[in-house]
Structure formats: C-alpha cells, structure tokens
C-alpha cells in the first residue's frame with residue numbers, strides 16, 4: 001500500500017512530537033519549520049561558553065515525556081538526564097518576606113506553620129482540590145479528544161467535584177484557602193503558567209499547582225533544549241524529513257479537503273493530511289480566508305484582548321559566581337492586582353513587574369564558564385504588535401533591575417559578559433505568534449480555559465492542529481498531550497482506526 005504523506009507546519013515541540021508519532025504509525029512525514037532550528041519557543045542561544053534556554057526553564061509531568069520516547073521505540077533515559085528541582089523555588093516578596101517552596105512535604109509544612117498555622121489546612125485542601133480537578137481533567141480534558149462525548153466515568157468524577165470552588169474564580173478560591181498574603185500571591189501566580197491572570201481565570205486552573213507539586217519540577221542536564229535535540233535525532237532516524245528555513249505560506253484545499261502546501265519560495269508539497277503547529281489563529285490567512293478558520297468551537301478571536309501573556313526576557317551571562325541564588329527565584333511586585341490590570345486592561349508593561357529568575361548554572365555547571373552564571377530573567381508583558389522602541393526596552397530593563405535590587409538581588413550589571421533581550425514583538429516575529437502571545441488565547445473564564453481550538457478542523461478534511469494554541473493548551477507537557485490527541489484523531493479519521 002502507498003505510504004500516506006503528512007506535512008507538519010512548524011517544528012515546535014508539538015510539531016516534532018506529532019512527527020515522531022505519525023512516523024511510528026507508518027506515515028511519510030515532512031516537517032516545515034520557518035526558523036533556522038527546530039524547537040520553536042523551546043529554543044537555545046549559545047554565546048562565549050554560556051548556554052541559555054530561551055523558552056521553558058522547568059518541565060513537569062516527566063511521564064508524558066517518557067511516553068513520547070517509548071512511542072519512538074526508545075527510552076528517555078537513553079537520551080536525556082532529568083534532574084528534580086528540590087527545592088522547587090525561592091520566593092521573595094516586596095515586604096521583605098522570603099522563603100523556599102519545596103515538594104518535600106515535611107519541610108514545606110514547617111514553613112507554612114511559621115507563616116500562618118491555619119494555612120497548613122488550607123494548603124492541603126487546595127492540593128486536594130487540584131488533585132480532584134486533575135483526576136477529572138485526565139478523563140475529560142487532558143487525554144481525551146474534544147470530539148468525544150464524556151463517558152459515565154467522567155460524569156461520575158464531575159459529580160464529586162466540589163463545584164463551589166471548581167467553577168469559581170481562581171483568585172477568590174486561593175483567597176478562600178490561604179490567609180497569609182504571601183501565600184496568596186505565591187498561589188495566584190500559577191495561571192501565568194498559561195499566560196493568564198489569576199483575577200480572571202477559573203478555579204479549575206488549581207490543577208496547575210497540584211501538577212507541579214505532585215509530579216515535581218524538573219531540569220534537563222545540559223539545558224532543556226537537549227530534549228529537542230534528542231527528539232530531532234530520533235525523528236531523523238525514523239526518516240522524518242526536516243526542512244528548516246521553510247515557511248508554509250498557503251494551505252492548498254478545495255474547500256472540503258487539503259491537498260498540500262505552498263511554500264514561501266513557491267514550491268508545492270503534496271500531502272494527504274496536514275498538521276498545523278504554528279499558532280492556530282494564523283491558519284485562516286493560510287487557507288486564503290479573510291478571517292481565521294471556523295472551527296467546531298467557533299471563531300478563534302484574533303483580537304489581542306483574547307491573547308495570553310507575552311514576555312520581556314533578558315538572557316544574561318555573568319562573569320562571576322552568584323552563590324546566593326537558587327536555580328529558580330520569583331521576586332514579586334508590591335501590588336499584584338495592579339500588575340495584572342496594567343497587563344490585561346491597560347495593556348502595558350507594568351510599573352513594578354514580578355520577576356522570574358532562573359539560574360540553571362547554579363545546579364548544572366555545563367551551562368556557563370567555570371567562573372560565571374547563566375541567568376534567564378523574565379517579566380510578563382502584554383501581547384501586542386507594538387514595536388518597542390530602544391527607550392521602552394531600556395525602561396523595561398530599568399524596572400526589572402529596580403524590582404530585583406529592592407528585593408535584595410545581587411548587583412550584576414558591571415559583570416555582564418553577554419546579554420540578549422526578547423520583547424513581545426521579537427517572540428511574535430521569530431515564532432509567527434500574533435502579538436507574541438506565548439500560549440495562544442488566555443484562559444479567562446472557564447469556556448476559554450477548556451474549549452480551546454480543537455485538534456481537527458471542523459470544515460476542511462485532512463487539516464489538524466497541534467500545540468499550545470490548541471486543545472488542551474500551552475506548556476510543554478500539555479503540548480505533548482496535544483500531539484497524542486491529534487495523532488489519535490488522524491488515525492481515526494484518515495486511517496479509520498481508533
């Protein structure tokens with residue numbers, strides 16, 4: 001029988017995972033990536049002995065990664081070394097409070113007792129809520145295809161969900177579980193893992209802190225990009241054709257079914273099926289539609305008001321050791337509601353941003369010269385296409401360093417050896433993400449959080465979607481789950497299996 005051809009538009013994590021899965025089920029796979037390297041937002045920058053991950057700095061749910069290697073007939077441990085993050089992170093607050101968050105329960109409960117004894121119970125209840133949401137979403141959301149009707153098991157799980165919190169507002173749910181203001185701010189941060197505000201997200205996102213606590217946070221030795229390098233090597237070994245610097249400009253179709261793609265240089269690639277790994281919101285233009293594709297969950301809004309957060313990122317190589325830093329530290333702003341109001345309502349970079357600093361060379365000395373540190377410094381920024389002027393970049397930089405300096409971060413400016421800056425516009429340009437939104441649409445309101453663009457186009461046969469802008473959403477493990485769901489749909493609809 002003739003081998004069926006699939007073209008994958010984009011070589012991000014979702015695209016590579018789909019390529020591996022489809023190659024494993026007998027498809028002839030071509031990946032077209034417009035960038036110079038595969039990985040998409042999970043990417044790398046190397047300079048003068050410093051190696052930076054430009055995107056993710058922490059992964060969770062390692063079992064999902066292990067599963068992908070297994071599908072490719074291999075084992076994760078043969079390719080990469082996962083290192084558990086113990087502790088998970090240090091937290092520094094504007095009032096001078098600081099403590100360490102760890103997945104060692106006895107140590108963490110001792111910290112909680114010191115901060116606010118009543119919050120010990122609140123934390124355990126909050127984790128229980130997350131665990132119930134996880135059990136439910138595993139059946140209905142994370143692993144199931146959105147076109148499937150829920151089964152009796154899922155409905156039974158739904159009946160046991162504490163609805164008062166499960167369907168309420170995220171921040172109010174955090175406030176109902178924690179009395180201590182620092183703990184409230186800590187747990188309010190989790191919706192930013194999917195580019196959203198705690199004040200507008202549904203409480204169902206309480207599944208995120210649970211997943212991190214239960215499955216742990218993990219680093220990959222040599223940097224997270226080692227994962228992409230291993231998956232690309234596996235793909236090549238499975239005869240996946242990988243084309244870099246290759247932008248797909250058009251999806252060819254007759255209104256009912258896809259037939260191939262047209263590349264920016266005019267080349268036509270024929271295909272029996274297509275998988276879109278770029279942002280789902282850009283598909284309409286590629287289909288030749290004025291608006292984006294009408295999918296079964298309705299139109300995906302193209303307005304930036306519906307987009308998830310973008311980021312202002314500084315990659316900094318420092319020429320001295322910083323033993324006072326942990327692998328991960330969060331330096332919180334003084335006024336969290338104001339920060340999110342500036343991000344989502346005023347749509348501007350906050351006056352006093354919360355700063356996330358990852359210093360992976362603190363635990364992995366392969367990432368920096370022996371007398372240096374590799375720092376990834378990130379603040380949330382609104383998604384838009386506005387060009388940041390030099391003055392705006394400098395202003396954002398000043399605000400970042402002002403917050404860090406007020407929070408007791410060491411003075412590093414005179415020891416910076418290499419540095420690079422990412423603005424929302426650069427994220428938008430380099431990965432073709434409208435507005436530089438890292439996670440597609442935001443998760444405000446439970447409909448948006450749970451009814452994301454589906455993995456199969458509702459109108460055009462043979463067109464599928466994978467990655468953070470589609471179901472089930474952004475973040476590395478979720479993107480891998482998305483690849484699994486998409487490939488199951490392809491097996492069902494293209495090969496009549498499943």
Ligand SMILES: Cc1cc2nc3c(=O)[nH]c(=O)nc-3n(C[C@H](O)[C@H](O)[C@H](O)COP(=O)(O)OP(=O)(O)OC[C@H]3O[C@@H](n4cnc5c(N)ncnc54)[C@H](O)[C@@H]3O)c2cc1C
Nearest residue numbers: 010012013014034040041055056057248278467468475476
């Ligand atoms: C600064 C930052 C920090 C992050 N931190 C974390 C973290 O700590 N933990 C975590 O789990 N996640 C994190 N993420 C999110 C994570 O990186 C993403 O959710 C995930 O990598 C997205 O993968 P994807 O396959 O959906 O899309 P992408 O990585 O965006 O890949 C899509 C690819 O498609 C290509 N493409 C688009 N259109 C076309 C076209 N027309 N033709 C050809 N190619 C095209 C793009 O160039 C891109 O390479 C972070 C992201 C960023 C940017």
